[in-house]
Amino acid sequence: MGSRIAVFGTGYLGATHAACMAELGHEVIGVDVDESKLAKLAAGEAPFFEPGLDEVLQANIDAGRLNFTSSYAEAAEFADIHFIGVATPQRRGEFAADVNFVDSVVATLAPLLTRPSVIFGKSTVPVGTAARLGAMARELSSLGDAVEVAWNPEFLREGFAVKDTLHPDRIVLGVDVMTPGRAEEAAREVYADILAEGVPFLVTDRETAELVKTAANAFLATKISFINAMAEVCEAAGADVSELADAIGYDARIGRRFLNAGIGFGGGCLPKDIRAFMARAGELGANQALTFLREVDSINMRRRTRMxxxxREVAGGSLIGARVAVLGAAFKPDSDDIRDSPALNIAGQIQLQGASVTVYDPKAIENSRTLFPTLGYAADVREACDGADITLVLTEWEEFRRLEPAYLDSIVRQRRIIDGRNCLDQAKWRGAGWEYRGVGRR
Incomplete structure (x- = not known):
């Protein structure tokens, strides 16, 4: 017999979590204030592109295990276990995270609870948020200590979110160590099938659990910026950063993953999370501990300008009048997410330098057009590259990795390609008579 679960927020994190909890056999209700999003989800369609998610949604709606509502009262009546999966964007004009959406869920839900309940936070929040929300929930609910707030951070990779939810590499749970309740027991019930596979289950205090997610993202961001800093040195020295990464990646202490030089990281997590981490460390009086993250951020942003x-260099010193094809708009492949996308940022910068820019992406065109309406958009690779003086590959979609020079030879005006993700075979493109430039490559 499964648990009865409510998931608040049906964006990227919430919709995926709700669908996957139903897939595990629980009865789930997804809650959101956005009626159009709810209508789409109820029809079995995610409001964003994520491989495999639509099938999981549809199967569990059909099985009667997954429903959606805008009513907090309905969710409070239905479930004993509540997950918070709302957004924590960067605050306007500052580095800190905006936790208003998270606060609002607890402030609205707690007074409606009529029986002992556990609220699990999944959103990425500044350390100390869970303890504050726990106190808020106890104060606002007539149940007092029978309402618990615990933290259970998510570690989803866009493009692999369903797999990462159903088969994670670890589950982390932060509980109130001063007054432990049934949060651990509830989590073990919810994740019973996953734990049966032998997935590590780490139970800690709430502050450590909040920091696990932030620290993981800070480490990954640092690793990416490190190899991009090495790319800058390689370009100056005439070395090859891809071969360098292969060589140091064999060291088990370093590892090859996330050591891909290019145009840097973007998306809705890494940039905002490292900035929020710096801001929170400052509030705690530990700001010196994270000053290195400023350099991580600055190396990352410098990649965009460098591209x-x-x-402009490849164009002969000026982009005025040049026709530039940009392949890729999403911040990573297998996603339609363009939040803080380096690809779109670069396309915009190139356009501001006087070039005519045409963008193609397999999934992110609609989102891109909404955010950057002044760029040109194409329906496929050939349309984007038609008459191009320079072709840029800025998101490493499989479709672009597999491109053959001959496919574009008769379409482009000049055979010049810049590989912003070092994902093409440079020997093949050069051998076919193209001018090829990579990042930090010989």
């Missing part, structure tokens, strides 16, 4: 400069 625009490289395009």
């Amino acid at each position: 625009m400069e490289m395009t």
Whole structure:
């Protein structure tokens, strides 16, 4: 017999979590204030692109295990276990995270609870948020200590979110160590099938659990910026960063993953999370501990400007009147997410330098057009590259990795390609008579 679960927020994190909890056999209700999003989900369609998610949604709606509502009262009546999966964006004009949406869920839900309940936070929040929300929930609920707030951070990779939810590499749970209740027991019930596979289950205090997610993202961001800093040195020295990454990646202490030089990281997590981490450390009086993250952020942002400069160099010193094809708009492949996308940022910078820019992406065109309406958009690779003086590959979709020079030879005006993700076979493109430039490559 499964648990009865409510998931608040049906964006990327919430919709995936709700569908996957139903897939595990629980009865789930997804809650959101956005009626159009709810209508789409109720029809078995995610409001964003994520491989495999639509099938899981549809199967569990059909099985009667997954429903959606805008009513907090309905959710409070239905479930004993509540997950918070709302957004924590960067605050306007500052580095800190905006936790208003998270606060609002607890403030609205707690007074409606009529029986002992556990609220699990999944959103990425500044350390100390869970303890504050726990106190808020006890104060606002007539149940007092029978309402618990615990933290259970998510570690989803866009493009692999369903797999990462159903087969995670670890489950982390932060509980109130001063007044432990039934949060651990509830989590073990919810994740019973996953734990039966032998997945590590780490139970800690709430502060450590909040920091696990933030620290993981800070480490990954640091690793990406490190290899991009090495790319800058390689370019200056005439070395090859891809071969360098292969060589140091064999060291088990370092590892090859996330050591891909290119145009840097983007998306809705890494950039905002490292900035929020710096801001929170400052509030705690530990700001010196994270000053290195400023350099991580600055190396990352510098990659975008460098790519625009490289395009200008290839164009002969000026982009005015140049026709530039940009392949890729999403911040990573297998996603339609363009939040803080380096690809779109670069396309915009190139356009501001006087170039005519046409963008193609397999999934992110609609989102891109909404955010960057002044860029040109194409329905496929050939349309984007038609008459191009320079072709840029800025998101490493499989479709772009597999491109053959001959496919574009008769379409482009000039055979010049810049590989912003080092995902193409440079020997093949050069051998076919193209001018090829990579990032930190010989």
